[in-house]
Amino acid sequence: MKVAKFGGSSVANGNQIEKIGAIIKSDPERKFVIVSAPGKRHQDDTKMTDLLIQLGNIAFQDKPYMDNLNVIMNRFSEIVEELRISPSILDDIKNNIQEIINNNESDQMKMDALKSIGEDSSAKLVSEYLKTIGLNARYLNPKDAGIIVSNEPGNAQILPESFSELYKLRQYEEIAVIPGFFGFTKEGKLMTFSRGGSDITGSIVAAGIKAKLYENFTDVDSVYTVNPSIVSNPKEITTLTYKEMRELSYAGFSVFHDEALIPAFQQKIPVCIKNTNNPDAPGTMIISEKNKSRKCVVGIASSKGFSSLYVSKYLMNREVGFGRKLLQILEKESISFEHAPSGIDEMSVIIRNSQLSAAKEEVIVNRIKEELHPDRITFHRDLAMIMIVGEGIVSTLGIAQKATTALTDAHVNIEMINQGSSEVSIMFGIQSEGLNRAIPSLYNAFFGS
Numbered sequence: 001m002k003v004a005k006f007g008g009s010s011v012a013n014g015n016q017i018e019k020i021g022a023i024i025k026s027d028p029e030r031k032f033v034i035v036s037a038p039g040k041r042h043q044d045d046t047k048m049t050d051l052l053i054q055l056g057n058i059a060f061q062d063k064p065y066m067d068n069l070n071v072i073m074n075r076f077s078e079i080v081e082e083l084r085i086s087p088s089i090l091d092d093i094k095n096n097i098q099e100i101i102n103n104n105e106s107d108q109m110k111m112d113a114l115k116s117i118g119e120d121s122s123a124k125l126v127s128e129y130l131k132t133i134g135l136n137a138r139y140l141n142p143k144d145a146g147i148i149v150s151n152e153p154g155n156a157q158i159l160p161e162s163f164s165e166l167y168k169l170r171q172y173e174e175i176a177v178i179p180g181f182f183g184f185t186k187e188g189k190l191m192t193f194s195r196g197g198s199d200i201t202g203s204i205v206a207a208g209i210k211a212k213l214y215e216n217f218t219d220v221d222s223v224y225t226v227n228p229s230i231v232s233n234p235k236e237i238t239t240l241t242y243k244e245m246r247e248l249s250y251a252g253f254s255v256f257h258d259e260a261l262i263p264a265f266q267q268k269i270p271v272c273i274k275n276t277n278n279p280d281a282p283g284t285m286i287i288s289e290k291n292k293s294r295k296c297v298v299g300i301a302s303s304k305g306f307s308s309l310y311v312s313k314y315l316m317n318r319e320v321g322f323g324r325k326l327l328q329i330l331e332k333e334s335i336s337f338e339h340a341p342s343g344i345d346e347m348s349v350i351i352r353n354s355q356l357s358a359a360k361e362e363v364i365v366n367r368i369k370e371e372l373h374p375d376r377i378t379f380h381r382d383l384a385m386i387m388i389v390g391e392g393i394v395s396t397l398g399i400a401q402k403a404t405t406a407l408t409d410a411h412v413n414i415e416m417i418n419q420g421s422s423e424v425s426i427m428f429g430i431q432s433e434g435l436n437r438a439i440p441s442l443y444n445a446f447f448g449s
């Protein structure tokens with residue numbers, strides 16, 4: 001049995017959903033179909049999930065929301081028309097939305113329920129369409145499927161008891177069409193995963209039913225060696241390991257959610273990234289072991305939006321508990337950190353900007369001054385991280401030198417290097433403005449002809 005997950009671009013309109021129909025029909029082993037909410041149809045379009053969030057932000061403040069609701073309903077209505085399926089489904093979607101807006105739950109719970117409408121409606125539309133082309137398909141709610149999650153709105157984690165529940169689905173006769181992106185707590189409360197989390201649902205279902213393959217259908221032929229929006233026509237990656245993909249997704253390869261690998265990895269289920277618009281292309285296989293003939297560096301990922309908190313104090317190395325106290329101050333403000341490179345008298349902590357409002361920055365700086373008495377403390381916003389990834393990278397001579405030469409050639413100053421903490425990557429911190437020079441230069445150094 002295979003699990004096929006289709007991302008937002010694959011359910012963006014009726015034409016795309018017809019392609020899903022052909023893909024499912026072409027392989028009877030594709031028994032589990034996971035779908036996202038309708039994504040962007042073109043560059044300037046808005047994803048359904050963002051439309052639903054905008055609706056919630058307005059409606060929960062008791063502001064007039066009918067215009068927002070109409071935009072959402074028009075998108076679903078277009079898809080219904082294009083697929084020539086029964087419009088009765090539209091009334092259900094509208095009623096569900098209005099019921100959520102008017103219920104007495106907290107805004108946070110209502111927002112999660114609203115966000116789930118995109119995936120939930122998509123699954124209903126896709127299953128109805130699959131029936132019209134003669135497939136024995138059925139919508140399956142994540143609660144009935146057994147996707148049991150933690151009580152963390154917007155950031156739910158899968159609970160281990162889900163897997164034995166999901167295993168029972170192997171008996172399922174029909175093709176199960178399951179909405180991605182959300183599950184239910186043991187108490188029956190709906191919780192979404194973090195953004196992009198339909199990939200996580202696919203991986204969980206694949207692990208639960210012990211699928212022979214998890215296919216992740218998107219809008220590119222493969223995972224590329226660099227983000228194709230930074231370097232045009234980059235080389236494709238044919239195979240990479242779970243560990244490599246996890247690092248690359250974490251560091252900016254948005255094609256696959258970084259938390260989606262673990263369930264598949266634990267059950268050793270291969271993952272294949274494929275293109276809905278070109279399903280005959282072989283795609284990228286994510287597997288356990290590196291192919292021995294493959295080059296050491298597999299990809300270069302990057303992302304903006306980091307800050308570095310730099311603290312220096314003479315004899316910091318002799319002060320027992322300094323690092324712990326610093327990290328505890330961040331913990332009190334509910335801030336997690338990404339990296340923490342340190343020297344004898346210095347420590348830097350790299351934080352995602354999304355975690356750090358100006359008010360929080362002030363609180364943290366004041367507390368560090370009061371409690372740790374540093375010689376110097378600075379916040380450096382506008383940092384970008386670059387991750388050069390490949391199994392065996394740390395034990396291969398010359399990788400760091402090649403990278404630093406490429407960065408120098410691109411006139412990019414290196415603010416920070418972290419090599420060795422991870423077995424499969426070397427990380428560079430640079431100023432964001434240099435990213436568009438750094439990546440092409442690194443790409444040429446590692447993958448140029």
Ligand SMILES: Nc1ncnc2c1ncn2[C@@H]1O[C@H](COP(=O)(O)OP(=O)(O)O)[C@@H](O)[C@H]1O
Binds near residue numbers: 007039225229
């Ligand atoms: N290294 C990479 N290889 C392939 N795609 C990448 C890479 N880095 C970023 N992407 C982007 O990921 C996009 C696909 O992911 P996403 O938008 O989440 O798709 P979906 O709509 O299927 O969920 C691609 O269109 C591409 O722009």
Ligand SMILES: N[C@@H](CC(=O)OP(=O)(O)O)C(=O)O
Binds near residue numbers: 037
């Ligand atoms: N629709 C959700 C979940 C998701 O996985 O979407 P996509 O497959 O379009 O990345 C989001 O936008 O976050």
